Amino acid sequence: MAIQEEHFKKVISHAKEYGFIFPSSEIYDGLSAVYDYAQNGVELKNNIRNYWWKSMVQMHDNIVGIDAAILMHPTTWKASGHVDAFNDPLIDNKDSKKRYRADVLIEDYVAKIEDKIDKEIAKAAKRFGDAFNEKEFISTNQRVVEYIEKKEAILTRMAKSLEKEDLADVKSLIEELEIACPISGSRNWTDVKQFNLMFGTKLGASAESAMDLYLRPETAQGIFVNFLNVQKSGRMKIPFGIAQTGKAFRNEIVARQFIFRMREFEQMEMQFFVRPGEQKKWYESWKETRLKWHLSLGLGNDYYRFHDHEKLAHYADAAADIEFKFPFGFKELEGIHSRTDFDLSSHEKFSGRKLQYFDPELNESYVPYVVETSIGLDRMFLAMFSSALMDETLEDGSVRTVLKLPSVLAPIKAAVLPLVKKDGLPEIAKEIVEDLKWDFNVDYDEKDAIGRRYRRQDAIGTPFCITVDHDTLEDKAVTIRFRDSMEQKRIPIAALRELINEEVSVRKWLKKIQS
Numbered sequence: 001m002a003i004q005e006e007h008f009k010k011v012i013s014h015a016k017e018y019g020f021i022f023p024s025s026e027i028y029d030g031l032s033a034v035y036d037y038a039q040n041g042v043e044l045k046n047n048i049r050n051y052w053w054k055s056m057v058q059m060h061d062n063i064v065g066i067d068a069a070i071l072m073h074p075t076t077w078k079a080s081g082h083v084d085a086f087n088d089p090l091i092d093n094k095d096s097k098k099r100y101r102a103d104v105l106i107e108d109y110v111a112k113i114e115d116k117i118d119k120e121i122a123k124a125a126k127r128f129g130d131a132f133n134e135k136e137f138i139s140t141n142q143r144v145v146e147y148i149e150k151k152e153a154i155l156t157r158m159a160k161s162l163e164k165e166d167l168a169d170v171k172s173l174i175e176e177l178e179i180a181c182p183i184s185g186s187r188n189w190t191d192v193k194q195f196n197l198m199f200g201t202k203l204g205a206s207a208e209s210a211m212d213l214y215l216r217p218e219t220a221q222g223i224f225v226n227f228l229n230v231q232k233s234g235r236m237k238i239p240f241g242i243a244q245t246g247k248a249f250r251n252e253i254v255a256r257q258f259i260f261r262m263r264e265f266e267q268m269e270m271q272f273f274v275r276p277g278e279q280k281k282w283y284e285s286w287k288e289t290r291l292k293w294h295l296s297l298g299l300g301n302d303y304y305r306f307h308d309h310e311k312l313a314h315y316a317d318a319a320a321d322i323e324f325k326f327p328f329g330f331k332e333l334e335g336i337h338s339r340t341d342f343d344l345s346s347h348e349k350f351s352g353r354k355l356q357y358f359d360p361e362l363n364e365s366y367v368p369y370v371v372e373t374s375i376g377l378d379r380m381f382l383a384m385f386s387s388a389l390m391d392e393t394l395e396d397g398s399v400r401t402v403l404k405l406p407s408v409l410a411p412i413k414a415a416v417l418p419l420v421k422k423d424g425l426p427e428i429a430k431e432i433v434e435d436l437k438w439d440f441n442v443d444y445d446e447k448d449a450i451g452r453r454y455r456r457q458d459a460i461g462t463p464f465c466i467t468v469d470h471d472t473l474e475d476k477a478v479t480i481r482f483r484d485s486m487e488q489k490r491i492p493i494a495a496l497r498e499l500i501n502e503e504v505s506v507r508k509w510l511k512k513i514q515s
Contacts, residue, residue: 043411068222096184159310315342403461
């Protein structure tokens with residue numbers, strides 16, 4: 001656990017030092033849980049968004065995209081249930097005066113049980129070697145079985161209590177588990193209370209006439225209220241989807257873990273409209289499709305797992321998370337939800353407008369059911385960044401810090417480096433930059449020794465370093481260095497574009513989903 005904490009600290013410091021993420025308004029001592037994406041961070045963020053958009057919209061004939069406004073009519077949030085039900089259960093420690101989400105305290109306790117299970121499995125795997133059967137061990141080892149039963153009992157009880165809004169039992173569970181405040185170590189807790197997470201604002205020229213509005217807490221409602229507009233103007237036939245990316249805002253009291261939980265964040269969502277009764281089929285289909293998208297980035301199965309929800313949201317009949325192995329444990333990265341017809345039916349009721357689809361095959365009108373896929377762009381950024389950052393010990397004993405991002409997402413695709421700042425080498429290097437920048441984001445660097453420049457590019461995740469040397473004057477070739485292997489090859493300048501494109505093209509990476 002200590003190693004993971006150290007790695008997470010390094011992630012945060014590296015993100016700032018190398019121009020990925022800065023604390024917002026830092027010269028004014030910052031603003032809690034609000035961050036700015038810096039020059040390399042915005043490129044990585046844009047590349048992730050583009051990778052999602054191409055796979056979700058461009059590669060599907062029956063999915064289109066929109067960009068709905070952040071501000072919406074306030075009745076939207078009454079219809080969606082956010083005004084009445086968008087709450088977090090909060091509990092205060094009387095000694096430290098710190099406020100916590102009650103469910104997160106319990107989930108952190110469960111995470112410690114999961115760590116114990118992992119340690120037992122690791123010990124057994126070491127002991128039995130190749131003969132180790134993990135599945136059999138988990139189902140038969142008494143200690144592991146007890147840990148799993150305890151974990152499941154805690155999560156089931158918490159889910160039922162939250163569903164019934166039995167906040168007294170949530171507090172009782174915290175007390176029975178003897179959960180202490182992480183700061184004071186005290187178990188002196190207040191009662192659990194619900195807190196609405198929406199940010200309020202005003203629309204109007206004067207305080208007397210201003211209308212109360214909210215900053216949207218999710219992007220999905222902008223899709224639902226535009227359902228008929230999109231369906232009719234695009235002549236869409238069910239099943240079809242509407243996708244969008246954009247900012248959302250939540251007044252998180254316990255914002256933490258860097259950009260994992262922020263007050264201002266970005267979502268990438270798609271709502272897929274289907275016939276009533278077919279939602280479970282599409283729900284399973286989208287679970288599979290979305291996991292394939294994640295796996296296409298090459299991190300491997302060990303980084304991902306599905307978590308089926310015990311406690312369902314008020315609108316859902318099925319829900320699962322794709323969880324990612326962050327430095328602080330497995331946490332939600334993407335949600336896949338079968339939302340039934342709750343949203344459209346509710347907007348019908350509150351607006352007085354029909355939001356139905358006439359199905360020519362069935363010769364009837366109905367309110368479609370919805371399957372949602374929703375991923376946090378900032379969480380996806382953290383997932384890619386934290387898993388890519390590593391220290392490697394080289395053959396000569398030195399250590400390099402390298403950000404092994406999937407090359408399709410890397411902020412800078414290639415750096416062009418003249419060996420020295422004279423003899424016409426910078427001029428050739430700049431010509432290469434001028435040529436490549438039409439297709440790729442490229443960098444030019446002539447400062448410091450070549451080895452130090454390589455290290456700087458390693459640290460920001462650049463897949464290729466192109467060195468222009470004196471031989472280039474004669475043979476019109478350059479040395480290209482590969483980030484991950486550190487292998488170097490001599491290739492003609494004319495072959496650069498094709499080589500780089502072969503490695504970084506979205507086409508190449510997304511093709512893995514189809515294989």
